Every structure is written in structure tokens, then in C-alpha cells.
Amino acid sequence: MISGLDHLVILVQDLEQATHDYERLGFRVTPGGEHADGLTRNALIPFQDGTYLEIVAFLDPGDPRDNVWGWRKFAKTGGLIDHCLASDDLVADVERLRERGLRVTEPHNGGRRLPDGEEIQWRSASIEQEGRLLPFLIQDLTPRARRVPAGRTADHPNGATGVSALWISAPNPRKAL
Helix, strand or coil: CEEEEEEEEEECCCHHHHHHHHHHCCCCCEEEEEECCCCEEEEEEECCCCCEEEEEEECCCCCCCCCCCCHHHHCCCCEEEEEEEEECCHHHHHHHHHHCCCCECCCEEEEEECCCCCEEEEEEEEEEECCEEEEEEEEECCCHHHHCCCHHHHCCCCCCCCCCCCCCCCCCHHHHC
């Protein structure tokens, strides 16, 4: 079942600069690693409530290839571009969403190489909305604690403890519903 918000995705052009900027805002930023597709890498801002911000950048801004989430079209503007919901049974959640009339991609494998070299894995699927894949669902194959650090890394000098709400804006709210 879908258990709630897993993380928010923030696309940036320069991961080192974004890391520095978020640290100046009082967040502890943890290096995340390189995604298995070889196109992006990330840093994480984990929170005490279990959610986190994923700061992600394309490794080569000039490379026209896109990742499975279709983020390349946002590479120049960046910002909050996606969000992810946690699932403990991705296959069942995909089927349930399809039964409700949503178009959902087939689950596919993903992963990331951590800075220490360990490879972590997950499966994900995306809900399609007007050519944009938003949100996506994730189910960990390796323990979530390896993907999302906790403890001191979730203790931020600015006092932030989690994501209390996510508001989504749409040019045509009725159509979006």
C-alpha cells in the first residue's frame, strides 16, 4: 500500500553550489551518489519525519538523453519538479491505481551508487499526467535506511523536521482532478 510522501525532487544545474546554498539556509546536506542510469547524481536533506528533499543534477548538462522521469525538459529552469510516494507493494499499488482509471507505467528497477561505493536498489512506477510523469511511486529493494540516512543527518540547525504539506498548483484545477 502507498504509505505517504517519500520525498520531493529539486532539480538544480550545479549540485555543489546547491549543496552550499542549502547548507547556508541551515540544512544538513548528505551526498547521495550517482543514479544507476549514469545521467544524474544527487544529495539528500533527510528529515526526522522520514521524508527528504532530493537535490538532483544531470551529470552532463549538454547530454540530450533524459531519465525515465522526463526531467531533462526542466534542466534550464530547475526547481521543485517531482514528488515520490512510498509503497510497500508496488505491483498491487500500480494495479489499484489502474483500476481507478489512471495511466501508470510498468514498475522498473532503479538504483544509486552511494559515495562509499555500495549500490542500492528500488523499483518505481509513475502516474502519467498530460505527458508528464508525476508523481512516482517507489518500493525499496535494499533497506530504506541505506537510501535515506537518519540520525544526526536529519537534525538541521534551522530546526526543520519534515514536510508538513504538499500543495500542487495547476493551470486548470478541474482538469487536473
